Amino acid sequence: xxxxxxxxAKNVKDAVALMAKSKGxxxxxxxxxxxxxxxxSGAREPGLIVDVxxxxxxxxxxxxxxxxxxxxxxxxxxxxxxxxxxxxxxxxLEAINLIGSTQVQGRASAGGNLCNASPxxxxxxxxxxxxxxxxxxxxxxxxxxPVEKFNAGPGKTTLKPGEILVSxxxxxxxxxxxxxxxxxxPRTEMDIAVVGCGVSLTMKGDTVKDARVGLGAVAPTxxxxxxxxxxxxxxxxxxxxxxxxxxxCSEACKPIDDKRGTIKxxxxxxGVLLKRAALIARDRINGIEHRGTR
Numbered sequence: 001x002x003x004x005x006x007x008x009a010k011n012v013k014d015a016v017a018l019m020a021k022s023k024g025x026x027x028x029x030x031x032x033x034x035x036x037x038x039x040x041s042g043a044r045e046p047g048l049i050v051d052v053x054x055x056x057x058x059x060x061x062x063x064x065x066x067x068x069x070x071x072x073x074x075x076x077x078x079x080x081x082x083x084x085x086x087x088x089x090x091x092x093l094e095a096i097n098l099i100g101s102t103q104v105q106g107r108a109s110a111g112g113n114l115c116n117a118s119p120x121x122x123x124x125x126x127x128x129x130x131x132x133x134x135x136x137x138x139x140x141x142x143x144x145x146p147v148e149k150f151n152a153g154p155g156k157t158t159l160k161p162g163e164i165l166v167s168x169x170x171x172x173x174x175x176x177x178x179x180x181x182x183x184x185x186p187r188t189e190m191d192i193a194v195v196g197c198g199v200s201l202t203m204k205g206d207t208v209k210d211a212r213v214g215l216g217a218v219a220p221t222x223x224x225x226x227x228x229x230x231x232x233x234x235x236x237x238x239x240x241x242x243x244x245x246x247x248x249c250s251e252a253c254k255p256i257d258d259k260r261g262t263i264k265x266x267x268x269x270x271g272v273l274l275k276r277a278a279l280i281a282r283d284r285i286n287g288i289e290h291r292g293t294r
Contacts, residue, residue: 005048012137012166015052020139020162022048028164029053030073031107033100034116050164058111058166061085066172069135072111072165080105089170090284091179091198091277095126098183111165117151120193120217124151126181128214128224129198131171138163148214148224176209177202178284180277183216184269186260193217194261197249197273201232201281208232213245213274218253218266225252228274237282245278246271 009015019026025047027035038044052058058071061082068085076096079085086093092110099108099122113123114134127147134150136143139162147168152158159165179200185191196216202209211229216222227248235241255266280290 004046006051007048008051008054011055012057012164015050015055015164016137016139016162018048018050019164022050024161026050028115030058030112030115031075031104031109033104033108034112052164060167066174068170070110070168070170072115072167073109074111075106076108076110077102077105079110088173089130089179091181091200091281092123092126092130092132092170095181095196095198096123098122110168114147114150114168115157115159115165117153117155117157117221118192119154119220119222120196121222122181122183122193122196122216124222125196125214125216126179126198127168128222129179129181129200129212131200131212133169134165135167135169136163137166142166144169146224148222151221153220174202176204176285178281180280180284180290182273182277182280184261184273192260195266195269195273197270197277199274199277199281201278201285203282203285206236208235208237208241211278213249215249215252215270215274218255218270220254223252225249227252232278237278242275242278246274249274 007018027046027049029049029051052073058073060071062069076099096110099113110123113121132147133144134147181198183193183196195218198214200212211232213225213228215225228245231241231244231248249270250267253267253270255263257263
């Protein structure tokens with residue numbers, strides 16, 4: 001391996017300048033829980049590592065009028081201790097809490113999990129269901145994109161040369177809204193999802209007013225399943241609506257066969273998780289809490 005340069009960015013502008021000069025050989029170091037493993041295996045060979053942990057904007061949790069912005073390098077463990085975020089976005093947090101072990105949580109971040117661009121990333125389906133926006137900075141200025149449009153395929157993002165993910169923004173939530181994330185894994189701990197499903201609901205009384213559904217590990221990128229959401233909106237989450245939404249999830253799947261699950265199995269499980277997650281989100285709106293599963 002050739003010599004690797006290491007730089008600590010003072011601010012976002014500095015980080016962007018360093019990445020732009022790296023000519024495609026630069027990698028951002030946030031938590032490093034993916035990057036360092038990939039370097040050790042030879043999957044990544046950076047010419048430059050840009051450490052962004054010293055940039056306040058990328059480590060901050062801010063709230064304005066009920067809307068949150070989370071720095072892309074904010075450790076999962078820090079976010080988990082934020083009581084208001086945990087109450088507002090329990091599904092997002094239970095998904096982020098699945099990024100590695102308790103020790104890894106002290107370094108890993110939702111931003112890093114998104115940039116790793118794994119189709120099976122646990123946090124991403126929940127971010128998609130939440131309507132989360134990725135805020136990006138680059139040589140040509142700032143731009144924002146929905147999380148579901150951030151990744152282009154396994155290991156590939158839509159970031160342009162010199163661009164970095166700065167933060168993730170979440171919309172304002174009322175008491176009539178909540179979310180949930182569920183996944184199926186072969187083992188009880190520390191495994192990659194066979195299927196992951198995030199559901200976010202807004203209710204008016206006992207009727208679904210708005211919904212978003214994110215599916216992971218069933219396609220080259222995490223999916224926003226509009227047809228599943230449409231099946232839920234206007235319903236009371238009766239069996240007919242849940243079955244229609246589940247069918248829409250199964251129809252949207254474009255999975256592969258691997259050692260964790262077959263195409264047929266993943267397609268079926270996607271619908272099962274949708275129904276369960278939707279009911280958990282509704283229960284949370286009604287004050288009935290569910291413990292997240294690992």
